[in-house]
Amino acid sequence: xDRTDCARVxxxxxxxxxxxxxxxxxxxxxxxxxxxxxxxxxxxxLTAVYxxxxxxxxxxxxxxxxxxxxQEPLAAYYRACYPEAGGPAPAGAPRAPRKSPWGVxxxxxxxxxxxxxxxxxxxxxxxxxxxxxxxxxxxxxxxVPAGRLAKPHTAPRSRSALPRRAWSLLARSAxxxxxxxxxxxxxxx
Amino acid sequence: xxxSEPVLPDRDLVLLCRDGAENAxxxxxxxxxxxxxxxxWRMTGVRDEAMDLTQEVFTRLITSLPRLQPxxxxxxxxxxxxxxxCLSALSARRRIGQAEVCVNGQDGDGEFGARDRxxxxxxxxxxxxxxxxxxxxxxxxxxxxxxxVILKAVDxxxxxxxxxxxxxxxxxxxxxxxxxxxxxxxxxxxxx
Ligand SMILES: [Zn+2]
Numbered sequence: 001x002d003r004t005d006c007a008r009v010x011x012x013x014x015x016x017x018x019x020x021x022x023x024x025x026x027x028x029x030x031x032x033x034x035x036x037x038x039x040x041x042x043x044x045x046l047t048a049v050y051x052x053x054x055x056x057x058x059x060x061x062x063x064x065x066x067x068x069x070x071q072e073p074l075a076a077y078y079r080a081c082y083p084e085a086g087g088p089a090p091a092g093a094p095r096a097p098r099k100s101p102w103g104v105x106x107x108x109x110x111x112x113x114x115x116x117x118x119x120x121x122x123x124x125x126x127x128x129x130x131x132x133x134x135x136x137x138x139x140x141x142x143x144v145p146a147g148r149l150a151k152p153h154t155a156p157r158s159r160s161a162l163p164r165r166a167w168s169l170l171a172r173s174a175x176x177x178x179x180x181x182x183x184x185x186x187x188x189x
Numbered sequence: 190x191x192x193s194e195p196v197l198p199d200r201d202l203v204l205l206c207r208d209g210a211e212n213a214x215x216x217x218x219x220x221x222x223x224x225x226x227x228x229x230w231r232m233t234g235v236r237d238e239a240m241d242l243t244q245e246v247f248t249r250l251i252t253s254l255p256r257l258q259p260x261x262x263x264x265x266x267x268x269x270x271x272x273x274x275c276l277s278a279l280s281a282r283r284r285i286g287q288a289e290v291c292v293n294g295q296d297g298d299g300e301f302g303a304r305d306r307x308x309x310x311x312x313x314x315x316x317x318x319x320x321x322x323x324x325x326x327x328x329x330x331x332x333x334x335x336x337x338v339i340l341k342a343v344d345x346x347x348x349x350x351x352x353x354x355x356x357x358x359x360x361x362x363x364x365x366x367x368x369x370x371x372x373x374x375x376x377x378x379x380x381x
Pocket of ligand 1: 005006009032036038039040
């Protein structure tokens with residue numbers, strides 16, 4: 001084989017391996033490759049570089065499991081951004097989402113304080129009617145659980161120390177507190 | 190689910206996504222998640238980092254839906270976003286001075302230090318796969334060389350196309366590619 005041929009062909013080997021050469025040039029390179037094992041091997045190696053790169057990395061079944069797990073939070077994020085998600089759009093021109101993800105987030109956060117304020121306000125009114133501040137009612141409920149009041153034997157030890165009227169007032173306020181909490185829970189739920 | 194059938198082109202899936210069709214989004218994940226993951230993996234050489242970058246790409250897909258120009262294939266957009274994220278992650282890695290595996294690919298000297306680090310990467314994976322040599326050799330390339338060679342080898346893009354994606358002159362793409370390939374060839378054929 002002719003070394004000057006090798007030098008002439010060398011710059012063409014890479015585009016040849018990629019199939020980028022025009023037919024005339026490719027035919028010339030092929031003619032040389034049939035005679036020159038050195039250049040032929042170079043082409044094989046050049047092709048091998050790309051094919052082995054394309055084959056790396058190989059995913060294991062553990063990788064696939066991880067991939068599936070990783071896709072769930074993405075889907076959840078999608079649902080958060082598109083709360084109306086649930087099915088394909090009706091026929092017709094598709095529309096852009098009404099809200100940016102930030103707007104959606106704000107919208108999702110906003111109802112929570114509103115509900116809580118409502119519950120607080122209702123609880124406060126009921127307690128105020130009974131002559132208790134909301135905070136006080138809540139604290140009373142913690143001291144004397146409403147469920148226990150019907151059973152004297154489970155009453156706290158301090159019971160005998162309380163005057164009878166104070167005790168019944170406590171019982172009433174505890175019942176109110178329970179109602180208020182239930183309503184609050186309903187409103188929040 | 191008719192939405193997730195593979196007959197719909199990406200363009201339609203993107204339009205459905207905008208209308209709140211979760212299945213369409215999941216269909217896009219089915220189609221492109223592994224592609225993006227492998228791209229990030231090849232770029233960073235680290236699976237877990239690639240996983241995180243992939244999450245970021247698909248999160249950005251959701252936030253970009255309103256602005257996205259529906260194309261027949263979503264892949265060019267995903268590829269561009271993923272590459273940009275990888276390149277900035279790699280340059281951040283370099284800035285912070287973490288175990289840096291991609292060095293001196295640009296000018297080709299400093300071979301010694303590079304080989305040290307390549308060996309570290311290689312040791313971890315050598316026993317497992319025949320392809321580990323490619324993985325290790327990839328880490329001896331500069332991030333841009335890596336991007337160029339991936340786009341050529343895996344995606345089969347033309348020099349002009351690669352130049353546009355990476356915002357480089359075509360000549361630079363060609364020289365990156367040639368240098369990267371030589372290095373990879375020597376690594377994978379056991380040197381010569
Ligand atoms: Zn020859």
